[in-house]
Amino acid sequence: MSQTTPTVSIVLPAFNECLNIPAMVQVLQDEMRHQEIPYEIIVVDDGSSDDTWAVLSRLGQEPGFSEKGRLHCLQLSRNFGKESAVFAGLEAAKGQAVIIMDCDLQHPPELIGEMVRLWRQSHVDIVEAVKSQRGKESLIKRLGSALFYSLFRMLSGYDLKGSSDYKLLDRAVVDALLEMGERNLFFRGMVQWLGFKRHTLTFVVPERKTGVSGWPTTRLVKMAVQAITAYSFVPLRLVAVTGILFLIGAMFLASYTLIYKMLGLAVSGFTTVILLQLVIGSICIISIGVTGEYIARIYEEVKRRPRYVIARRNTSDNPNDGQQTKSRLSNTTAR
Numbered sequence: 001m002s003q004t005t006p007t008v009s010i011v012l013p014a015f016n017e018c019l020n021i022p023a024m025v026q027v028l029q030d031e032m033r034h035q036e037i038p039y040e041i042i043v044v045d046d047g048s049s050d051d052t053w054a055v056l057s058r059l060g061q062e063p064g065f066s067e068k069g070r071l072h073c074l075q076l077s078r079n080f081g082k083e084s085a086v087f088a089g090l091e092a093a094k095g096q097a098v099i100i101m102d103c104d105l106q107h108p109p110e111l112i113g114e115m116v117r118l119w120r121q122s123h124v125d126i127v128e129a130v131k132s133q134r135g136k137e138s139l140i141k142r143l144g145s146a147l148f149y150s151l152f153r154m155l156s157g158y159d160l161k162g163s164s165d166y167k168l169l170d171r172a173v174v175d176a177l178l179e180m181g182e183r184n185l186f187f188r189g190m191v192q193w194l195g196f197k198r199h200t201l202t203f204v205v206p207e208r209k210t211g212v213s214g215w216p217t218t219r220l221v222k223m224a225v226q227a228i229t230a231y232s233f234v235p236l237r238l239v240a241v242t243g244i245l246f247l248i249g250a251m252f253l254a255s256y257t258l259i260y261k262m263l264g265l266a267v268s269g270f271t272t273v274i275l276l277q278l279v280i281g282s283i284c285i286i287s288i289g290v291t292g293e294y295i296a297r298i299y300e301e302v303k304r305r306p307r308y309v310i311a312r313r314n315t316s317d318n319p320n321d322g323q324q325t326k327s328r329l330s331n332t333t334a335r
Contacts (some may be wrong), residue, residue, distance in 0.1 A: 006034070006040040007096050008116060008168075011089030012103040014042050018051040024103045031109045037116060037275040042072045042089045043103065047079035057314055064091055071200075073314040077235075080081035083185035084308040086165065092176055099168045102186075107166040118199050125173050126191065129166035129204055165189050166203075183300050183307055187304050229290050235294075239287040246250065246280065 014021060019037055025041060032039045045052045049112060056073040086100055097119055102108040107129065115127040153161070165187055169177070239263050 003205065005096070005105055006038045007093055007095035008039045008112075009089075009098045010041045010112075011044070011086065011093060011098060011100045012102045013046055013085035013089060013100075014048065014052055015046040015079065015082070015085070016052060017103050018048070018055045020104050021055050022059065024105055024109075025275050027105070027109050028112075031112055035113050035116065040072060040093070040095060042074070044089045045073065045075040046082065046085040046091075053312070062298050070312075073312075074310050075312040075314075077229075077307075077309040077311040080308040081185075082156050082165075083187050086187050087185060088308050088310065089142060091178060096171050097168055098171075098174050101193045102165065107164065108203050108206065111166075111201055116200060118201075119168055119170065120328045122199060123197070124199045125196035127168040128191075128198060128200045129203050130200045131162055132202040135304065143335065160275040162193050165283065167191065170196075183303075184297055185307065190270045194284030202295070235290045239290055242283055242287065244268060246283065277323040 001015075010032075012021075016285065017024075025043075028041055043056055045056060049255065052071075053075050056071075056075075072092060074092060076088065089100070090098060097116070099112060099115065101109070111129055115129075118124055118127050138156060157188065169191070173194060173196055177190060178195075180190060246282070
């Protein structure tokens with residue numbers, strides 16, 4: 001195979017996707033050959049518990065990858081999360097442009113040609129694939145997504161409604177992303193924060209062919225909390241505003257009580273006191289919890305641990321190179 005720098009790198013984060021990966025890689029191969037674009041495919045196994053790595057190792061030995069593209073496989077030492085897997089793929093990518101996709105075939109590969117055309121001819125730095133329809137989802141997930149995007153827009157000022165991780169990023173954007181040093185990663189928010197000239201394409205999310213989603217509700221809630229606390233200080237300010245409002249209310253109530261006491265009209269009873277204690281106690285506990293989330297984010301950042309640890313690597317032209325272990329820090333980039 002020619003060792004020239006690929007024009008496009010395709011990054012596929014994978015978690016328990018052994019059933020989908022062969023079909024996804026084959027579809028990508030066919031699409032890229034049709035487009036006649038020098039490419040490489042980078043699959044990041046995010047600590048899968050199924051046969052994902054075994055399937056990747058077999059694929060890397062197939063002769064089809066020696067024609068116009070290479071298959072690079074990275075296995076993380078454990079499940080670090082999709083965001084970390086995406087950044088592991090970005091650091092490994094050598095292409096002039098990088099496309100990030102899910103490997104469950106819910107990001108249509110047929111959009112790649114249009115993405116590359118827009119990048120080349122319109123001179124945009126980012127081509128985003130936006131969901132026009134979310135496909136089949138439970139009512140809870142739909143309502144949760146709508147609530148998250150509304151809160152995120154209100155608190156941070158960034159509108160991510162309909163956005164996805166399916167994006168083409170110019171090399172300048174990739175380098176800028178890798179320079180961002182935070183450990184609490186939110187890929188969509190980070191790309192939005194960077195700015196750059198961009199164009200959007202719409203797509204309808206197709207049904208998942210096999211397997212189940214690796215995003216349970218609890219994990220989505222955790223990511224939502226992390227995203228909001230990473231991109232907005234409004235919750236902390238709301239705590240302070242709430243405290244001021246309660247102080248004003250307390251002063252008003254104290255004056256009211258004193259006047260009634262002096263006039264001899266005070267009514268004995270505990271209902272008001274108990275209600276006030278419950279309300280104030282709840283506000284205090286919520287405030288401590290919000291503050292704690294921000295402290296937790298700070299704690300994670302100051303430890304300066306790696307974003308991920310690579311346990312093994314495999315490339316299609318060197319399938320025996322599978323035992324290397326390397327730790328990558330979040331601000332380490334390959335130049």
